[in-house]
Amino acid sequence: MNERDKDLMERYIYEVVRRVPASQKEDIRMELQELIDDMYDAEGADMEKILSKLGDPAELAKKYRDDNNYVIGPEYYENYVWVLKIVMICVAASSLLSRTVSLIMSSGHNVFDFSGDLLGGLMSAFGMVTLVFAVMERLKVKVDIKTAKVWSIDNLKGDSNQNKKVWSPDQMSPIPDKKGLISRGETIFGIVFIAILGAMLIFTPQLFGAYVFDDGKLVRTISVFNLEEWNRILPVLIMTFFVSFIDEIIKLVAGCYSVMVMAGTIVTAVIQLALATVALKVLPIWNPNFIAEVSQQFDINFTSKGDILTYWGTGAVSNILLAIIYLATLLEMGTAIYKTMRYGVKN
């Protein structure tokens, strides 16, 4: 078997194996290697003919999986459950935290409020994660069909295959370079960060601010955010988090950089930057009375030039934060572009 045929075979096996449950991957890999090898020896060393006879690896994987209709398929399922767990834990923890703080401040909430909060939060989180994965499942399927159709017109005219989708070995992308892989650790960090920050901004925006203690007991907080306008601001923030969440999920599912991942990162980054700009520059996100309230409460005067808080209300806080967000987002975008061009799977 020459190098090219061997490479085609490995690509084919990779395409099948990545779609089957983890517990069967190794065995199916060996089994297919044995089969293709045998066919190659017995049916006249024509790798393309053999792989065409075996057909679309996605179809073969489906036969191995032995199932069909689903909201979230096996290809995404493991990642789906994994993300769901993380997000639920983060949301539950944030909700718990917010209620604990409220109880400490004894603002009259009871346990029933808490369970309602928790349940609502968990259900929204569940719905959000499921929605993202279900949409991805559908889009991916669509993309697959489209490429197969385009290909069949040029190549396999008059092939009366029972399936309308025609697959050929040429469609396979090479096995991704190790340096182009996206680690789960990278995405877990992003997802945890998004889930916790998002849940806290929803449940307890008042926790971002100055804490007023009386006799060692927490009495109230002075939020840095403009809570009076919060109903207007929160949706924009949630949208921003949702978009970054989608980006993380795309990366997690793809597992390696590719043109699709890069496009996803660029689109989500642009949306994030636009939303962040709106939130920080257009909307009245900051509590205009923060300084006044803090000086009154703690009896401090912010008069010296060196004090950062004297710049409150001048837009400097927004600008600095925005600069950080821009820098981080552009860095992420740059990384995605660089890794895709250098090591990514081209398809």
Added chain:
Amino acid sequence: MGVEKDLLDGLIQELRRGTLILSVLSQLKEPRYGYSLVQSLEEKEIMIDPNTLYPLLRRLEKQGMLVSEWEVGESKPRKYYRRTQQGDAIYQELKIQWDKMSASINNLFAEE
């Protein structure tokens, strides 16, 4: 005619699908590896695509009718399948069912 042929092909395939398990079980009294099974069935004019056979073997194993073992002694590792005791029993029962069914179908044909 093209549509009819597609339809016919589909129906033949469906008919064949039902007999596959029987065909496969019949060949696995002694251990065999996947591709030799494809070849021996083809010799007997039972056509089966490898992309159908391999997942089928796996499923039958999961259902307890077959058992597999990797032979690594030879030039390349090969997975051998053979019937289990349960597989033997089911195979015998399926054969009886097959005879009954084909007798009934033949009766239907004879009515024409």
